[in-house]
Amino acid sequence: xxxxxxxxxxxxxxxxxxxxxxxxxxxxxxxxxxxxxxxxxxxxxxxxxxxxxxxxxxxxxxxxxxxxxxxxxxxxxxxxxxxxxxxxxxxxxxxxxxxxxxxxxxxxxxxxxxxxxxxxxxxxxxxxxxxxxxxxxxx
Numbered sequence: 122x123x124x125x126x127x128x129x130x131x132x133x134x135x136x137x138x139x140x141x142x143x144x145x146x147x148x149x150x151x152x153x154x155x156x157x158x159x160x161x162x163x164x165x166x167x168x169x170x171x172x173x174x175x176x177x178x179x180x181x182x183x184x185x186x187x188x189x190x191x192x193x194x195x196x197x198x199x200x201x202x203x204x205x206x207x208x209x210x211x212x213x214x215x216x217x218x219x220x221x222x223x224x225x226x227x228x229x230x231x232x233x234x235x236x237x238x239x240x241x242x243x244x245x246x247x248x249x250x251x252x253x254x255x256x257x258x259x260x
Contacts, residue, residue, distance in 0.1 A: 181211040193231035
């Protein structure tokens with residue numbers, strides 16, 4: 122649970138390899154080789170981390186080519202901190218970046234776990250047609 126005396130901050134930064142792997146483990150995602158994570162994180166267009174008392178509680182990233190394609194990736198919040206609006210705060214930052222950097226006609230997408238369509242729908246994402254991969258696209 123959150124200690125009300127310790128401020129939660131959002132930092133515009135990429136999580137470290139250790140932080141990222143720790144978040145993946147906390148939410149039950151499979152592990153990845155550190156070298157792969159390091160390479161992937163280095164190619165992030167934008168990232169935000171939620172930090173409390175020096176501990177990363179969650180993060181989110183925007184990946185893509187920065188011109189034609191933008192993808193929301195790795196929106197992760199440790200389970201004990203879920204339900205406190207942290208994912209919403211992360212998503213708002215990610216969407217601010219996308220809206221400031223994506224030109225007219227750019228593709229903005231994400232892949233979502235089942236059941237999160239309503240959450241992402243608040244940001245203008247919608248499901249692809251049924252015959253397409255389970256992916257959400259923006260407006």
